Amino acid sequence: MLPKCPVCGKEMIVTELHCKRDEVTVRGRFRASPFDFLDKDELEFVILFFRARGNLKEIERYTGQGYFALRGKLEKILEKMNLQPLGEMKEEISEEDLFKQVKEGKIGVEEALEILKKRKKGGESDV
Incomplete structure (x- = not known):
């Protein structure tokens, strides 16, 4: 899903959702959440970040990953979500x-x- 229009750069609005399995289509105007642009691993990291109350040092102790690696992952997620x-x-x-x-x-x-x-x-x- 594209967060911004590739032509004008404005926010894209979802107008149709379709389930291939059930052949169900829903039409309307839907705004995509910034979380919709994350893959499974990134979403799991965000959930872990919430559970650690935003404390990367605590996540470092829990996962064994280095602080700067975790910080880099957080920066990439912020960028992917189009958040500064x-x-x-x-x-x-x-x-x-x-x-x-x-x-x-x-x-x-x-x-x-x-x-x-x-x-x-x-x-x-x-x-």
């Missing part, structure tokens, strides 16, 4: 893209202003 870690997207986005997101209704004006204020404070020195 909190704070990263807003810090890396250009002002032009920020204004574009406001125009498209992806973020509010207040949120955009807050991001710009934080950037300005971050750029000032205390000297």
